[in-house]
Amino acid sequence: MTSSNKVGGQRLSDALMFWLQPQHRSIVANIIEALQRTPVPGFGTVGVGISDAGRMCLFYDEELIAKMPLQELLLTFTHEVLHILNDHIPRCLELLSTLRTDMERAKFKAVQNIAADLAANDVMRQEEGFDKKYKKWF
Helix, strand or coil: CCHHHHHHHHHHHHHHHHHHCHHHCCHHHHHHHHCEEEECCCCCCEEEEECCCCCEEEEECHHHHHHCCHHHHHHHHHHHHHHHHCCHHHHHHHHHHHCCCHHHHHHHHHHHHHHHHHHHHHHHHHCCCCCHHHHCCC
16 A cells, blocks of 8 residues: 555545544435445546445545545545435436437536536535535535
8 A cells, every 4th residue: 555545544444533523423424434435546536436346435536535625525435325316326327328329428527527526516515504615616
């Protein structure tokens, strides 16, 4: 394990420990704790999906999260959990299975992640107390 991987893993632990404090307890921590967590070197982002074993999984680039301030990391994990709470992955797979041509599937894949991200970001922006300095991200 490289030094950046150790730091990335520590940042994930830092976020979970923040949410496990009684004053910050959040369903986000419960969900992140329950997910299979899989580092993906060079992934360049954080995302949720289904692992090869069929489990819901949080995929993340350890170098990326090692550089994130804690507040940004918490917002990122909240965003990913909203995909799970809004059933984005099963609904995406269900719709994808109805598409008949490669062209339909390609068009769908090109827009589905953007649409799901917009939905998750909209929920986050409406939360009371959402720090205004982060609204520009979403």
